Amino acid sequence: MHSSAVFxxxxxxxxxxxxLLGRLAGRFQFSPIPLYLLAGLAFGEGGLLPLGASEEFVATGAEIGVILLLLMLGLEYSASDLVSNLKTQYPAGLVDAVLNALPGAIMALLLGWGPVAAVVLAGVTWISSSGVIAKVLGDLGRLGNRETPVILSILVLEDLAMAVYLPIVTALLAGAGLAAGSVTLAIALGVAGLVLFLAVRYGRLISRFVSSDDPEKLLLVVLGLTLLVAGIAQQLQVSAAVGAFLVGIALSGEVAEGTHILLSPLRDLFAAVFFVFFGLHTDPASIPPVLLPAMVLAVITAGTKITTGYWAARRAGISTRGRWRAGGTLVARGEFSIVIAGLAVTAGIEPSLGPLATAYVLxxxxxxxLTARWTEPIARQVTDRLAARRRPAPTGAVEGDGVARETVDDSDAVGRRS
Structure with missing residues (x-):
């Protein structure tokens, strides 16, 4: 009884x-995610008031939060949209891997950690946080923007790449032979391909099966199906986030609209719990010794992610403002990076890798x-100032016409909401 009361x-x-933190962030019109993370630090190991009885429940809630974030993200797009975007954006996925994995690998080698640690840290710096980015897109009202499909395509390519990467890393850390690693990889690829095939080919049948006029039944069926698919995917070495996302794209029409309305409050609740959980497992005392290399790596890979998003959006024909928004949105790292670093910590390959990855992700x-919100306005101000310095003395009509044309282009690029 006492433990229940404490919980x-x-x-x-x-x-x-x-x-209260969400209300504070709303008053100042910025995302509450940083405040949620700082709250997690305060309640975690080495914090001001460590949690005890409720920590296990928070961990479960955090997993559900990531799953719901990706489900809701998948509901925004159909299966045909996904396949089309993947076909057109795979070069962006390759650029993303090269630009963002190499800095991590190079840093590990410079620190003398060896090739296995280099492969691990490469994954930490490569993968953006689907959970954080999904939340940010919703908070900033950008789900309808023209650059958002480009962002989602890169995130999905990263998540699908994890189906290949994680079995390889697990085999390297365990010292497994080529045969065992190949079997694990084949299973992961087969499961990911099967789920994607079912979502694309039988999406309408799935929507018909799930559909219900009763909100209670619709909520239970969709939530149960999502958790079931996510759990099976994770059990078979595929990301639970990938499974949840594919369930989302498999649902369409009125089912998708009704699900979005019903699950939005649950998503917001469990997403906040996820960010607190992330902070709970960060000991503030472990951060200072690795802060300098983590900051250097963060600055470099923030720049490479912005470059990746800008290049991908430009390739898709998005306007300049949309390109900067795409790049700034991709900067956040999170759940996947921590999972990858956790594998290395458990294997004991390098004691400093865990704290460095934690500081870097934090x-x-x-x-x-912040970059999602401010990269585009800052880039626009810098560009305007540089253009003003290069221009000769203004000549009224021509100058005004040029400004008008630029305004129209940017407005078209934003889509429904900016």
Whole structure:
């Protein structure tokens, strides 16, 4: 009875605190994610008031939060949209891998950690946080923007690449032979391909099966199906996030609209819990010794992610403002990076890798929502100032016409909401 009461007090205090932090962030018109993470640091190991009884429940809630974030993201697009975007954006996925994995690998080698640690840190710096970015896109009202499909295509390519990468890393860390690693990889690829095939080929049948006029039944069936697919995917070495995303794209029409309305409050609740959980497992005392290399790596890979998004959006014909928004949105790292680093820590290949990865992710998961919001306005101001210096004395009509044309182009690029 006592432990139950402590659990209710602790978890109630966390939820109440998150609500107050969300209101504070809303008042100042910025994403609440950094505040949620700082709250996690305060309640985690080495923090001001460590949690005890409710930590296990928070961990489960965090997993559900990531799954719901990706489900809701998948509901925004149909299966045909996904296949079309993947066909057209795969070069962006290759550029993303090269630009963002290499800095991590090089840093590990410079620190003398060896090739296996280099492969691990490459994954940490490569993969953006689908959970954080999904939340940021919703907070900033950009789900309808023209650059958003480009962002989602890169995220999906990264998530699908994890189906290949994670079995390889697991085999390297375990010292497994080529045969065992190949079997694990084949299973992962087969499961990911099967789920994608079912989503594309039988999406309408799935929507018909799920459909219900009763909101309660629709909620239970969709939530149960999503958790079931995510759990099976994770059990078979495929990301649970990939499974949830594919369930989302498999649903269409009125089912997708109804699901979006019903699950939005649950998504917001469990997403906030996810970000708190991330902070809970970061010991503030482990950050200072690795802060300098983590900051250097964060600055470099923030730049490479912005470059990746800008290049991909430009290739898709998005306007200049949309290109900067795409690049700034991709900066955040999160859940996948921590999973990858956790594998290395468990294997014990390099004691400093865990704290470095944690500090690195913490920096970018706080910086990511800020770059998503401010990269485009800052780039526009810098561009305008440079253009003003290069221009000769203004000649009224011509100058005004040029400004008008640029304004129209940017407005078209934003889509439904900016």
């Amino acid at each position: 209710l007090i602790e978890f109630g205090a966390v939820i109440l605190g998150l609500g 920096i970018l998961v706080v910086l990511g929502p």
